[in-house]
Amino acid sequence: MNEPVFQVGQRVRIDDRTPPVHHRVPAYAKGKIGIVERVCGLHGEPEKFIRGDGKPPQRIYRVLIQQDKLWESYEGTQGDKLEIEIFEHWLESVE
């Protein structure tokens, strides 16, 4: 029960959707591909909580994304990266 679906090092895509409720995925990260940096714990799902549907536990992952994949004409190095917390139901595996 509640075993992590994704593992450290796995390539994942952050879903590009905009539910009409409070959610914790900023627009700039939607649709972007990164690598699971760390598998975190279970936390209440914000979209359900805000609708009054309790806080069903969802796994959080830290996703590591290359900065030059996030922004056009990014000024920095190839090694510059961003890490962001994403709930499991926003991620899909990418081959």
Next chain:
Amino acid sequence: MSDHDHEHDHSRTFQPDHAEPTSEGARVGLALRELLIEAGHYTAEEEQAVIASMQGASPENGGRIVAKAWTDPAYKERLLANGAAAIRELGFELEPYEFTVMENTDDTHNVIVCTLCSCYPRALLGMSPAWYKSSSYRARVVREPRSVLAEFGVELTDEVDVRVHDSTAELRYMVLPQRPEGTADWPEEQLAKLITRDSLVGTQRNLETT
């Protein structure tokens, strides 16, 4: 001549009263608070206790943790692997958040932001600075971290990679700054005093020893 006899300078200590809330948002916030208390979700006393514990929090707590990590390699390993557990070892309470500590090295610099609101490890480090909550910092540090860091006085060469941590959900973050040169024989208490709030957020890289 004033009618009271003491030494402090009022031009330096004067602080204006907090203004009465006038914006609609502030009024809604107050009304909501009263309703929540009336409905029994929490009591005013509980609220006061939370505020008091947050006011007791300060960057000095972070300083203690960093100095311990600098002087105790096994502790540092535990801190980086599971920040919350290692911080609790020193007697701090962090529920319910997970806590992640990111280490600065010769070739990596870490900086923390919350783009969606302004999540900050308040229970440990106290109130966040105003700039941390500004939309300018939040929008720009993810997109152009090197420019923003330069504005804070952190000039990074291309040998140093920047890693931005967007605190978007349930985790809280702290940067473990690098130990300055020439402090090899310093005791932990003296090291702890070197650590600044900004170095724990990542908008300062080099700590001053003088």
